[in-house]
Amino acid sequence: MSAGWKLLRREDLGAFLDELAAGSELWVPRRKGTRWDFDRYEKGTDTTFPGSIVEVSAKALFFPRRRPIARFNPKAKWSVEPVELPSAPRIVMGMHPCDVAGVRYMDRVFLGNDHPDRLYEAERNRTTIIGMRCSEMKPTCHCTDRNLSPDETEGMDAVFAEAEGGYLFRALTNKGEKLLGSSLLAATDAQPATREWPKGRHLVPGPDELMDLYDDDFWLEASDICLTCGACTFACPTCTCYLVADEKFGDEGERVTAWDSCQFLSYSRETSGHNPRRTNAARLRNRTLDKFAYSFHKRGMGSCTGCGRCVLICPIRRSFPQLGAKLKERAEEKKARVS
8 A cells, every 4th residue: 555645744743753662662773883783762852863874784683693493491392492482562663775775685585485483473463664765875875876765765654754854654554554543644735846856876797607607716816805794794785694602501502593694703613623615715705795695596686785884884994786786797707708
């Protein structure tokens, strides 16, 4: 469904958020120090919404950094019991299109198979997403080169945009419609402003062209200064690698998942001690190809949403899309040689 737009006056934002929080957990962007993150809304607190990227993605709300999956008694055999599934209704408000695209990709990873992740599924089922159209593109944003747009609404239950004197809201699903019945929202003929967004910031070769560069010397050249610290994978809204560990606390034990990174040397090390990705170059290649080639072949969509978080967090300020742009040059050079 797609209803018409409704106007919320700026001075009524706090009251509207209080209404939403009265019946659900409400999570909104919150500035913490020098960056934005998502935080639980508390009634009466002043709230603003950034017009572009929230530096810390909403990934952890659906796929936590550390996630208990079962509990057990360390002194007993076969005592493992799955944790209770979360069910309290939750609203995540202020997710921009690149973040919502990250959730859509995680849906394919965790739900698009014969054995869906029950905990992730529960987090998705209990959540209503009120997305936000961007009012600007930061210099590091490149969603328009990843088949997205700052105006994209796919995956949202409702969407809002900044407008003169307030915000414009529109329901996109039945879940979203239920949240926009407030008397504070008034029907309007107003429409969000439209604009042409920049393109061509970080063009990347197609999946097959990238695979043709698998043995190229580029990976050695590009990996010379990479720290393989893994920061880019933790900041990325689509990286879903994790490890499983048992933790003991006296007479209690928990089985947990914790975020892992393909950039760590230990990630691909086998029990025998052999490591097929022992070098920085091999690990850099794996992640770059996963973003722009493997993901298309496995999931039917790319796993880079153009958010630019990888360059924001990288200690050497280098991103995988930037590497992709250099790979495009290499692919064109290779075509020229062949022709």
